[in-house]
Structure formats: structure tokens, C-alpha cells
């Protein structure tokens with residue numbers, strides 16, 4: 001039944017989109033600004049090893065994308081999107097402030113600084129969980145049924161907001177927080193200003209939403225969107241559609257058992273598979289948090305399809321979401337090297353001069369945001385043009401393009417680092433090219449995926465399915481942590497070791513047997529004593545490291561591409 005006064009599509013986009021754009025922009029400023037600094041802060045101020053920082057970073061990001069499930073659930077059942085966005089924004093602002101305190105206290109009291117950091121990350125994880133799914137699903141809710149065709153372009157605009165924020169955060173926070181003197185010595189006390197800027201950005205974002213939501217984030221008839229769930233009316237649902245998800249206690253029981261079983265299996269597979277021990281927190285994250293993420297994603301996916309009210313078409317479409325969710329894991333695992341290994345490479349083995357200016361290492365990742373803002377509209381025009389000619393690829397095919405571009409970006413850089421050896425510097429232009437190609441891939445995959453989940457999900461499962469989709473991002477980030485930790489020693493490490501009188505190459509190649517004293521010197525200097533390994537392969541150098549991503553994303557791309565005709569059928573008319 002079409003409701004008379006809402007049946008006509010309005011021209012253009014509703015003003016509420018711009019409010020969500022602005023809110024998300026400031027929130028992503030806070031998130032990505034912090035992300036630029038976090039691993040460098042851990043290594044330089046809190047004196048962690050790079051591998052340890054990568055694992056913690058992967059675990060942190062992964063949890064940031066697991067909690068959206070909780071945030072989505074609480075919004076759908078109890079609080080509504082609006083309140084959850086305000087709670088999430090406030091939590092994240094507090095978390096960033098705690099990072100500021102951590103970065104203010106580390107010299108005098110390392111124990112306190114580390115504890116503050118854990119608390120801060122914990123708060124940010126929950127803040128993001130409340131914020132992220134709710135703002136994304138509100139974008140979808142702004143458009144009544146007859147305007148759903150605008151969703152792709154709405155998400156493109158929203159995605160630009162995300163990346164404008166990322167760009168600003170990765171500009172301002174590194175300028176304030178990642179400060180090096182002319183002779184390259186880092187001011188390890190500066191990080192705090194970057195974290196403070198992130199906190200201020202989050203306060204601004206929360207206020208933007210608080211003051212503008214009632215006026216603009218409304219339906220065409222002026223009803224608030226994202227209010228308390230008990231105020232939802234039948235108009236918010238498709239005709240004949242069940243309004244809430246109902247799971248039998250049997251399927252909930254099976255899902256819980258499945259979760260427990262999978263947790264044990266993943267724990268068995270993950271623990272001690274990468275060769276560094278004694279890093280207590282990193283081990284905990286690998287052994288507990290990563291298995292939780294992987295197991296949660298699969299058991300939730302099971303729970304949703306066990307719902308008996310699902311029709312065959314709904315179920316098929318949900319399976320498409322699952323298949324896509326699996327493949328994007330490899331994309332995000334490769335993409336999220338930006339905040340860890342690629343930043344370490346930018347810091348330690350890159351000539352970062354650009355137009356005569358030596359940019360801070362944490363700022364190199366800014367090119368992703370810049371390129372998204374530049375390319376999002378051209379990409380969406382490209383899809384429009386192809387659509388008009390009847391040649392637009394279906395969404396899963398676009399996602400396979402995303403994966404292939406990711407593989408290509410690493411393939412090019414892998415060949416550029418081949419001749420560097422242990423003391424050569426990588427020209428920053430190669431990292432910029434890498435981010436350019438990755439961004440093209442991201443634009444084929446990420447906004448398309450967000451919009452596709454919105455289109456394929458039955459409304460009563462929308463938040464939960466966004467939850468599954470975000471968990472797959474989380475799984476990607478967990479894998480990113482594991483893979484970031486296999487970054488082999490870069491040139492600066494060999495130099496540092498030789499300044500300490502130790503031939504690191506000899507140590508790594510097992511040609512030198514370390515004395516206990518030398519081993520301690522290396523560990524105090526945060527230097528590795530063996531080559532990292534992954535899946536039975538030893539990673540000797542940057543070339544091999546980058547090729548891991550080429551292989552993973554390349555294989556994923558080919559398989560996804562070959563599945564597209566079948567997926568097209570399962571989508572039943574949705575593209």
C-alpha cells in the first residue's frame with residue numbers, strides 16, 4: 001500500500017543528509033586523526049614493539065567494528081538511532097580526552113599512561129559502536145521507499161563526508177601531534193595535542209547533531225527519524241513485512257553453542273602462529289579478541305538466517321550479504337595497513353619530501369581521504385553513465401574490482417621496494433600512488449557495499465545485517481593486525497642495531513648466535529631477533545611482505561568475480 005502523500009519522490013537530497021554528513025565528518029576527523037597517531041604513540045612514547053602495536057591496533061579497530069552490533073541492537077530495541085549517536089559521540093570525545101591524558105603522563109608514570117590508554121581505547125570502542133551503525137542506517141531511513149534509487153548517490157555523498165573528516169583529522173592531528181625536528185628527532189611529548197584535537201572534533205560533531213537533528217533529520221511529513229523505536233509506525237515498514245526479528249530459543253541456543261565452538265577453533269588456529277612471545281597484551285588480543293570477532297560474525301550470520309519468518313527471496317538476498325561480507329575481509333585487511341605497517345614504513349624507510357617539505361609520517365595516509373573526496377563524484381558519475389547505457393556492473397562485480405585494485409596497489413609498490421635493500425629510502429610518491437589505487441578500489445567496494453546491505457536487507461533485520469557487515473570489516477581489521485605484525489625489519493632497524501654494535505642481518509639469518517646480553521640490548525631497543533612468519537612462510541623483506549597482500553586480494557578478487565552471475569540471481573532484481 002503506497003501512502004498517498006509520500007508516494008512522490010522529492011527532487012534532490014533531503015537536508016537531513018547534510019546534517020548526517022556534518023556529524024559524521026567531525027566524528028571521522030576524531031577517529032582517523034587518532035588512528036594516524038596511535039601506533040606511533042605506542043611505539044615511540046609507550047615503548048612498544050611495532051609488531052605489538054600492530055596487533056593491538058588491529059584488535060582495537062576490530063572491536064570498534066564489533067560493537068556496532070550492540071549499538072545497532074540497543075538502538076533498534078530501546079533507544080533509537082538519535083540517542084545512540086549522542087551517546088556514542090560523547091563516549092568517543094571522553095575516550096580521546098583520556099588518550100590526551102595518557103600522552104601527557106607517560107614519561108613520569110609509564111604504568112599510569114598505559115592504563116589510561118587501555119581505558120581510552122575501551123571507551124572509544126563502545127563510542128564507535130553506538131555511533132557508527134546508527135548514523136549509517138539513518139542515511140538509509142531518510143529515503144522513503146519511492147526514493148530508494150537515490151541511496152547509492154546518498155551514500156556517495158555521505159562517504160565524502162566521512163573522508164573529508166578523515167582528511168581534516170589526518171591533516172590537523174599529525175601537524176599538532178607528530179612533530180619532528182629538522183634533524184629527524186621526534187618530539188614524543190607532542191602526541192597529546194593530536195589527541196586533544198580529536199576530542200574537540202568529536203564534541204563539535206555531537207553538538208552539530210544535537211542542535212540540527214530536530215529540524216532536519218525528519219521524514220517528508222516532518223516526523224523525527226531515528227526516534228524511540230516504540231514510536232515507529234507501520235509506515236516505516238514495507239507492506240506485509242514483519243516489524244521485528246523473532247528468534248526461537250532453539251536457534252539462539254545453537255548460535256551460542258556455535259559461537260563457543262568456533263571461538264575454541266579460532267583460538268587454536270591463531271595462538272602462537274606468529275613468532276613473538278612475551279608481549280602479553282598482544283598475545284591476549286590474538287588469543288581472545290580475534291577469535292571473538294571471527295566467531296561472533298559467523299554465529300550471528302547463522303542466527304539471522306535461522307529466523308523462520310524469512311521468505312526464500314529474503315534468505316537468498318541475505319546470503320549475498322554474507323558472501324560479500326566474507327570477501328571484503330581481505331580488502332580491509334590490506335587497506336588497514338595504513339595505520340600500522342604503512343605508517344611505520346613511512347616513518348622509517350621513506351623519503352617524505354614533497355614539494356620541498358618533509359611531511360610527518362603519520363600524514364602520508366591523508367592521501368586516501370584526499371583521493372576519496374576528489375574521486376567519489378566522478379566514480380558515481382561513471383556508474384550513472386554506465387547504467388544509462390545498460391552496462392553498469394552489478395554491485396558484487398564492483399567489489400571484485402575493488403579487490404583487484406587493492407592487489408594491484410601492492411604489486412606496484414612491491415616491485416618498487418625490491419631494489420631498496422636495507423638502507424635505501426622509498427620515495428613517498430610510491431606510497432601516494434598506492435593510496436590512489438587503493439582509493440579507487442575503496443570507491444568500488446565500500447560505499448557500494450554499505451548501500452547494497454541497505455538494499456538487500458529486510459527492514460526488520462537491517463541493523464543486524466549492518467552488524468554482520470561491520471563484523472566482517474572487524475574481521476578484516478583483525479587480520480590486518482596479524483598481517484601488520486609480519487612487517488619485516490626496515491632499514492632503520494639495521495642501522496639502529498649496528499649503532500649498538502650488533503649485525504642484525506647476521507642475527508636474522510642465524511649466522512650470529514646472540515649472547516644473553518646482546519639479546520637484551522636488542523629487546524630493549526625494540527628490535528626483532530628473527531624473521532616474521534605467516535602461514536608457514538617466512539617474510540624476509542618488504543617485497544615479500546607486500547606480495548602477501550597481492551596474493552590474498554588477488555585470489556579473493558578472482559573467486560568473487562567468478563561468483564557474480566550466481567550472485568546476480570540470488571539478488572532477485574536488486575543490483
Ligand code: GLN
Pocket residue numbers: 028162332446473
Ligand atoms: N573509511 C570508511 C569509514 O570510516 C569505511 C570503513 C569501513 O567500512 N570499514 O567509514
